[in-house]
Amino acid sequence: MPMIDADGCLINVSVEGRDGGPTLMLSNSLGCTLQMWEPQMKALTQIFRVIRYDRRGHGKSNVPPAPYTMERFGRDVLAILDDLNIEKVHWCGLSMGGMVGQWLGANAPERFGKLILANTSCYYAEPTKWLERIDALKKGGIAAVADAVIAGWLTQDFREREPDIAAKMKSMLLATPVEGYLACCEALSTLDQRELLPEIKSPTLVIAGRHDMATPISAGELIRANIPGASMTIIDAAHISNVEQPHAFTDAVVGFLTQR
Numbered sequence: 650m651p652m653i654d655a656d657g658c659l660i661n662v663s664v665e666g667r668d669g670g671p672t673l674m675l676s677n678s679l680g681c682t683l684q685m686w687e688p689q690m691k692a693l694t695q696i697f698r699v700i701r702y703d704r705r706g707h708g709k710s711n712v713p714p715a716p717y718t719m720e721r722f723g724r725d726v727l728a729i730l731d732d733l734n735i736e737k738v739h740w741c742g743l744s745m746g747g748m749v750g751q752w753l754g755a756n757a758p759e760r761f762g763k764l765i766l767a768n769t770s771c772y773y774a775e776p777t778k779w780l781e782r783i784d785a786l787k788k789g790g791i792a793a794v795a796d797a798v799i800a801g802w803l804t805q806d807f808r809e810r811e812p813d814i815a816a817k818m819k820s821m822l823l824a825t826p827v828e829g830y831l832a833c834c835e836a837l838s839t840l841d842q843r844e845l846l847p848e849i850k851s852p853t854l855v856i857a858g859r860h861d862m863a864t865p866i867s868a869g870e871l872i873r874a875n876i877p878g879a880s881m882t883i884i885d886a887a888h889i890s891n892v893e894q895p896h897a898f899t900d901a902v903v904g905f906l907t908q909r
């Protein structure tokens with residue numbers, strides 16, 4: 650896996666799949682690594698060249714000091730594409746990955762074909778929950794917030810049915826460097842990209858989770874309504890919908906990206 654330099658921050662990048670196929674870039678959620686996309690990889694790599702990466706502050710990427718911003722996360726993506734000499738990709742980002750996708754769709758439209766913005770928000774009307782999480786993290790690290798975060802990621806029903814997957818997701822979360830996680834929470838506490846949405850001209854699919862309390866259907870609907878021509882699909886899942894409903898998620902991605 651190459652480590653790519655984005656303005657001094659080494660980003661862990663993986664490129665797999667069909668050589669010469671269209672390229673799809675996947676972007677992770679807060680507290681996850683590029684491993685979160687494992688349920689999709691078998692299907693997606695048969696059709697696409699798939700780029701995954703660990704956002705700065707996560708996984709095997711560097712953890713530069715705060716502050717982090719959506720612009721910085723977006724420029725990291727452009728640095729990856731430049732380094733790999735790739736002109737244009739489709740984008741699928743979940744949660745924070747969807748937020749970075751909004752920034753990129755508005756600020757670097759020539760680099761993106763279609764956009765999939767899954768389980769995401771363009772702003773938080775009430776930043777209190779981020780401020781409380783930041784406080785808890787400073788006192789007790791990620792362990793202090795892990796159970797509440799996992800309860801938001803996966804429905805109780807799924808956690809009981811698939812305890813091994815739930816445990817794996819929790820390990821991924823707990824392995825996140827706390828400084829990187831904190832810096833991302835700080836960026837989320839001031840997120841407001843509402844004005845960017847009408848600038849997005851790429852064909853866009855918004856995916857929302859029926860049981861997602863972190864970025865509810867109403868947050869997805871706000872994004873859909875403000876991006877010209879965007880459509881929306883609702884999946885029967887909580888926040889990390891690609892893990893909870895892997896087939897429905899993959900079908901939505903492949904269906905949207907392969908339709909003319």
Ligand SMILES: O=C(O)CC1=CCC(=O)O1
Nearest residue numbers: 678679744745798801863
């Ligand atoms: O991890 C969470 O609690 C939910 C979330 C919000 C933004 C994101 O990337 O994850």
